[in-house]
Amino acid sequence: MVLNKFLLPERLPRQFIYAGDRHCEIFTLAKNRIIRRQRIAGAVLAEPDAGSWPEITARLQPMDTGIILNSDPFIFNFFEFDKLPWSRKLLRELVDWKLQKIFPENIEAYDHQFFRLNKKKIFSILIKKMFLEQVESLFREKRMPLIYIGNSTLEILNRLAKLKCPPDFFVELDNSSCALVFQSKGIPIYIRKFKSGSRSDMAAEINKTVQFVKNSYGCDPRSYFFCDHQEEVSADGIAAELAGENLSCRSATTAGGTPYIPGSQ
Amino acid sequence: MRKINYNLAGTRKIDGRAFAMTVAILLLAIVLFNGITILNLARQQRQNRIEKNEIRFVAVKLEELQQKTLQQQKEIDVWKKTLEQKLAFANLLIGRKSFSFISRLNFLEKVCSVGMRVHQLSITNEPAGWMQMTVSALTQNKLLGLYKKLLPYDLVIANENQSAENYQANLSFRIKDETK
Numbered sequence: 001m002v003l004n005k006f007l008l009p010e011r012l013p014r015q016f017i018y019a020g021d022r023h024c025e026i027f028t029l030a031k032n033r034i035i036r037r038q039r040i041a042g043a044v045l046a047e048p049d050a051g052s053w054p055e056i057t058a059r060l061q062p063m064d065t066g067i068i069l070n071s072d073p074f075i076f077n078f079f080e081f082d083k084l085p086w087s088r089k090l091l092r093e094l095v096d097w098k099l100q101k102i103f104p105e106n107i108e109a110y111d112h113q114f115f116r117l118n119k120k121k122i123f124s125i126l127i128k129k130m131f132l133e134q135v136e137s138l139f140r141e142k143r144m145p146l147i148y149i150g151n152s153t154l155e156i157l158n159r160l161a162k163l164k165c166p167p168d169f170f171v172e173l174d175n176s177s178c179a180l181v182f183q184s185k186g187i188p189i190y191i192r193k194f195k196s197g198s199r200s201d202m203a204a205e206i207n208k209t210v211q212f213v214k215n216s217y218g219c220d221p222r223s224y225f226f227c228d229h230q231e232e233v234s235a236d237g238i239a240a241e242l243a244g245e246n247l248s249c250r251s252a253t254t255a256g257g258t259p260y261i262p263g264s265q
Numbered sequence: 266m267r268k269i270n271y272n273l274a275g276t277r278k279i280d281g282r283a284f285a286m287t288v289a290i291l292l293l294a295i296v297l298f299n300g301i302t303i304l305n306l307a308r309q310q311r312q313n314r315i316e317k318n319e320i321r322f323v324a325v326k327l328e329e330l331q332q333k334t335l336q337q338q339k340e341i342d343v344w345k346k347t348l349e350q351k352l353a354f355a356n357l358l359i360g361r362k363s364f365s366f367i368s369r370l371n372f373l374e375k376v377c378s379v380g381m382r383v384h385q386l387s388i389t390n391e392p393a394g395w396m397q398m399t400v401s402a403l404t405q406n407k408l409l410g411l412y413k414k415l416l417p418y419d420l421v422i423a424n425e426n427q428s429a430e431n432y433q434a435n436l437s438f439r440i441k442d443e444t445k
Contacts, residue, residue, distance in 0.1 A: 010280060158269055
């Protein structure tokens, strides 16, 4: 699999749609730079039946396209084992078995992918197959090549992994959606998604989560990044509230302006 | 952390440029490794050739030495044969004790008393070989005295002549045990 990635590297599209919470944003890239950015407020790609599709396609250029979905449709899990088998097949069986113990729904209905974080830890990601099929069929109908479907949180995580001094956690804000990703020694240890109505509630939830991670994972998260998908800068209020809890917000520009868009600088 | 490659799209496209680069790098690596292999092989072959030449030279030298050894062995064999012959001859001589004729002469000198003359003497140069001699004496008694002395030695009197001045006889005898 790794050899495949090395020998047959995938081409990144030059057009991305970020499918956010009650909005979409179309990015056009050239030479790793975003040359065009169009925000479509109220457009919900994550719900193909919502009727936003014609509006989105009207703005798309006929070229290879990718979709970056926010964390809403995804289910993240971390599994820890005493020892991980080398065989991919055995590992899948082991992870599936572990997942079945905690996952109440039918796993067959989900696309399940997992990644080896270290010798003991597995990062598992689930998304409904039906949802993926719906999105792909929309593009197929428009004869638009859809060559990338990714997740913004993972893209940010990948981008932060390149930093010499990554933050202890990052907050991905998208309207009422919020994803918190905590890292320790360069690997993610805890992800929490939640929805919140107000900024102060969001700050309180973040603080609670920080305390939870502090107590449960034996680490002391201090620094964080904000990755805000809002048009107007909305994270400042939260940052101000979190500053009172000894949490320092670092500038996310070190990770690039749009770290959730793969291939952009 | 290793990069998490997460792409759920059913249709993906290969990055031609990156693929070409990867292939080019792989090809270059293959060419490089082949080149290194060829160089190493060539160097090894050259070394082998040098070693083969050295071995051939040593083999030729060895063969020469073997030939020389064979020749020397042959010479040794010839010498051995000659020496053996010489030794056999020497042993034969020792066996024959041919050197004892002096003692025979000494014996003659001892047995011939004053007034006797040995005119002719022939010695067979072999152990216990016959001695023939012509001897003359002034008196017959002296001749008889000689006969007495030679009796133990198989004395054969071939003839005896008497002239005006002396008595002459042809005698033959042999000394069987020359150590005496």
